[in-house]
Amino acid sequence: MEQYRLISEAFGMTKWVQLREQYSLGCLFNMQMHISQDSAQARLLGQLESDMLMNGKQVELRQTLIAQNDDTVTVSFQSDCGVSCELKYTLDGNAGIISQSLSVENDSADALDVRRLQTRFAFASGEYERYLQTSNWCYEGDGGWERLHPGGLHLCSEGGRTTQGNTPFLALRQIEAGRGIAFHILPMGDWEICVRSSSVGIGPQGDSIVSLSLGHVSERVSIKVETGQRLELPQVLIQSLPYGMLHLAAPRLHHYLNKRMSKSGNREFPVVYNTWMDCFDDLNQARLLERLKIAKDLGCEVFCVDAGWFGREGSWSDCVGDWRERVTLALEGGLSGFADEVRKSGLRFGLWMEPERVTNCAPIYQAHPEWFAQGSKGFYPMLWMQEVYDYLKDEVLCVIDRYDVGWLKLDFNQELGEDPRGSGHMRYYQCLYRMIDELRQSRVDVIFENCASGGLRSDINTMSHFDVSFSSDNANPWDGLSTFQQMSIRTNPNRVYRWLALQKGADIPAYDRSISTVEHTIVTPASPGPGFSECETIDAEFACRLLVQSPLGLTGDIATLDLSTRDCIRTHIFFYRQWRGLLANAALLMDAEPARLGNRKGWHVHQFFEEACRKSLIFVFRLNHTCETKWVKVSGVEPSSHYRVSLFGDENAEVLTGAGLLESGVTIRLARRNSCTIVIIEQV
Secondary structure, three states: OOOEEEEEOOOEEEEEEEEOOEEEEEEEOOEEEOOOOOHHHHHHHOOEEEEEEEOOEEOOOEEEEEEEEOOEEEEEEEOOOOEEEEEEEEEEOOOOEEEEEEEEEEOOOOOEEEEEEEEEEEEOOOOEEEEEEEEEOOEEEEEEEEEOOOOOEEEEOEOOEOOOEEOOEEEEEEOOOOEEEEEEEEOOOOEEEEEEEEEOOOOOOOOEEEEEEEEEOOOOOOEEEOOOOEEEOOEEEEEEEHHHOHHHHHHHHHHHHHHHOOOOOOOOOOOEEEOHHHHOOOOOHHHHHHHHHHHHHHOOOEEEEOOOOEOOOOOHHHHOOOOOEOOOOOOOOOHHHHHHHHHHOOOEEEEEEOOOOEOOOOHHHHHOHHHEEEEOOEEEEOOOOHHHHHHHHHHHHHHHHHOOOOEEEEOOOOOEOOOOOOOOOHHHHHHHHHHHHHHHHHOOOOEEEEOOOOOOOOOHHHHHHOOEEEOOOOOOHHHHHHHHHHHHOOOOHHHEEEEEEOEEEEEEEOOOOOOOOEEEEEEEEOOOOOOOOOEEEOOHHHHHHHHOOOOEEEEOOHHHOOHHHHHHHHHHHHHHHHHHHHHHHOEEEEOOOOOOOOOOEOEEEEEEEOOOOOEEEEEEEEOEOOOOEEEEOOOOOOOOOEEEEEEOOOOOEEEEEHHHHHHHOEEEEOOOOOEEEEEEEEEO
16 A cells, blocks of 8 residues: 655654545644544545535535655545645644645636635544634733533634634644644635534444634635636644644744745844824824934834824824825824934834725725725725725825835724625735735835734734734733733744833832832833723833843833933843844744733743854743742753853853753842843854
8 A cells, every 4th residue: 555654753744544545644743633444434534625516516526646745745636527626735844844735726617616625634532632812902812721622613713804803723732642733724814713523423432533624714605716717725834742832832833934934034123113102193293203302312213103194184093095194183294394304313214004994084985985895994995806906005105105114004903894705805815915015025125014903913824924013902011921922832923013112100109118218110001001091010121121022112102211211221122133133033932831811920931042053042031920040941052062141231151061051051030020031142
């Protein structure tokens, strides 16, 4: 019998076994799959779940061929009416990741109606745990391990936003075997993941298995594939989990994404000051000029004017789609002049825009209402119409060129309604991603930020088309730590952009001193953190060290900060600018699974390291924990090399061997709760 195998020395074997006239997965990275010769169980053995119609009749697929070429196995399916499917698995053995692609081709004389086409995995009987993430505004991507319920589960995106409701990610691990698999959908619009407990039939065994299907959404979908056309379904990454642990698998995902999913290289991102949490849409030129001076002094490299600069009357939210500069309020027609002042100061000018939302007051809607579909807070453009696509792309380019924009923040503050084309928003996202790619190619010096109302569109696919993605409108630093960790097990942390939001607090008596002694405080937004209407105190150094691990922005009323706080921020911005080259290409290894949102306990260790093992940074955080010391394991060093080891802010250093670091690690002492130190390791 011919064998088809993909073998990773570090992560095990993926094997196909022959059952009667077709092949099925026998194991996936050494994780046992369900195999049966019982013909009654054919419903569990196929690798596809399909619902396709032609001329009102069901299209039946049968497996016709399986072939292997090096690290790729291709399974082909054929119908009697000229429709064929191709399911391809490509292994990266070093990363322990299989990229799965699925396509359908119509070579018949009639149109094909695709209602469902997903891949299916049948896992062997056993006890399983699952890891999923719920995701809502200001609480994006919160998840953890729980026992898989016998009733199964159904995950999906909501409102045409790829990480609203849930994230396109699921991990399963077999408890008794200590093995696990993570699935990452790279969505093209709406998606779904279904897990079911499936009976293996009648008989003395009385057993059940876990059946998983995933891919593009199937509810209310009817995608037309015309004669001679080929439809590509969303790619899926299948990742092996060492010992069933997500945080141990994350660094290999990061290296994989650095190499394969970056469309413009891993850029080093400038430090941004954004006006939003300082003045929201109340844009006063004198106030902005004062903040510009301070932002430059702190080390910012971009000054970004957020929403409120456009439209004629009403709030900024009522004016989206009207990208004429506001002349009676805001900067009163002086935006170009202010942008010149920003550039004269040595900073790049940034601007906010929401091209995917239009209100009925916008001139373009009044001229062409037929170009737009109903959304939850207005309308969105039918980008699959060429004239609409051309208009919107030109409008974005006009804004960039009119104000010489160096950083463009693209927001998305509504849900999409029902897809008029019935494609589960696939056609919309195909056009949107193509537009973003073309914009980046034509304006290579501009950094395009994916805001999407915080992080509600922060999947691997969307993030690969933008330069950087804003993680959440929740600017609470403790929540931000959890969100960053949760995003790091399913995306690339070097694309996650966050805000440091600080301003002056009250002068309050200190608990352990005379009441005549007051202590100046710094405040940050309290959870859920979209502004300072609710705030809490924080140590400025701790806040800075929470944020300098990834692309960094400042917001809030920085003019209220005292000189010592400004010195602290300036020092940490300089540190970020010094080390952002490493951070742009590094992988992140955490010492434990991500923290749940709201959990402020324990120690957290984040090590960022290169594949070449020359440099690394280790951030060690003590939150609410009674112990003052922490032993930290070190990775990402060569045993035979020597390394200079120091602490940020401490001139003392020692030279140690890589072997010594791997064996003994480093011991950190932090006397205060909610504090952090940074270990710097450099090859000598």
